[in-house]
Amino acid sequence: MIKLTHVSKKYGRKKILHDVSFTVHPNEITCLVGINGVGKTTLLKMISNLTPTTSGSITIDQEPLTPKRYEEITFIPDTIPVPPSMTINDSIHFMRDFYSNWNHSRANDLLSFLKLNRKTKIGDLSKGNSAKVNLLLGLSLDVRYILMDEPFSGIDIFSREQITELFSSGFLEDRGILLTTHEIKDIEHLIDKAVLLDEGYVLKEFNTEDMRLNEGKSIEDVMREVYRP
Numbered sequence: 001m002i003k004l005t006h007v008s009k010k011y012g013r014k015k016i017l018h019d020v021s022f023t024v025h026p027n028e029i030t031c032l033v034g035i036n037g038v039g040k041t042t043l044l045k046m047i048s049n050l051t052p053t054t055s056g057s058i059t060i061d062q063e064p065l066t067p068k069r070y071e072e073i074t075f076i077p078d079t080i081p082v083p084p085s086m087t088i089n090d091s092i093h094f095m096r097d098f099y100s101n102w103n104h105s106r107a108n109d110l111l112s113f114l115k116l117n118r119k120t121k122i123g124d125l126s127k128g129n130s131a132k133v134n135l136l137l138g139l140s141l142d143v144r145y146i147l148m149d150e151p152f153s154g155i156d157i158f159s160r161e162q163i164t165e166l167f168s169s170g171f172l173e174d175r176g177i178l179l180t181t182h183e184i185k186d187i188e189h190l191i192d193k194a195v196l197l198d199e200g201y202v203l204k205e206f207n208t209e210d211m212r213l214n215e216g217k218s219i220e221d222v223m224r225e226v227y228r229p
């Protein structure tokens with residue numbers, strides 16, 4: 001389990017996150033919800049050690065996040081971190097050479113599942129296919145936790161459907177997923193836990209199934225209640 005306890009973040013003098021606490025469990029999909037600029041990406045970056053925490057603690061299985069333990073987490077950003085001149089095949093081989101926890105057979109399975117052509121140059125990919133390659137590269141690492149920043153951002157309905165299918169496939173099995181999305185409707189049925197943020201604070205954290213069963217509310221229903229004045 002990844003646990004954030006009283007985490008705060010400042011950029012310079014500007015305080016972005018205040019006293020944020022929540023947990024991310026293995027075998028669950030946790031979704032960070034909030035309007036633009038609320039600090040969702042910053043939270044993912046802090047968990048992946050891409051930006052320092054100002055105060056508070058982040059632990060994995062009750063232990064501090066040391067460089068060794070960071071190998072259990074991967075961060076999939078909302079843009080593809082591969083040079084445009086590379087082909088998909090080049091990027092796969094680059095990752096294979098660079099990461100000892102690269103799972104090459106999973107990468108090949110994902111390539112087929114996502115119907116990608118390994119000869120396509122990264123620079124020639126559509127936005128939807130670019131998002132799929134990004135997911136392929138992240139999901140082919142044998143890590144326990146995967147952080148995804150806006151995996152559905154700006155992509156067409158067919159790519160969204162394919163990525164949604166990926167979420168309910170075996171490729172995510174046994175992993176803990178923390179993602180941010182503005183497209184809640186597409187994956188509402190797959191989300192186990194929602195964490196609602198506003199102005200740098202956690203407004204509400206809830207198990208989506210309990211919410212449906214006990215109060216008959218979807219994530220969107222709760223969002224309307226919480227965010228509407």
Ligand SMILES: Nc1ncnc2c1ncn2[C@@H]1O[C@H](COP(=O)(O)OP(=O)(O)OP(=O)(O)O)[C@@H](O)[C@H]1O
Nearest residue numbers: 011012016034035036037038039040041042043180
């Ligand atoms: N490196 C940085 N230096 C200074 N301010 C930053 C930096 N990165 C982000 N910010 C600011 O921190 C705030 C939170 O940004 P962040 O990208 O985490 O929000 P977000 O919730 O992910 O937004 P979006 O939904 O648009 O992706 C914003 O006001 C942003 O301008």
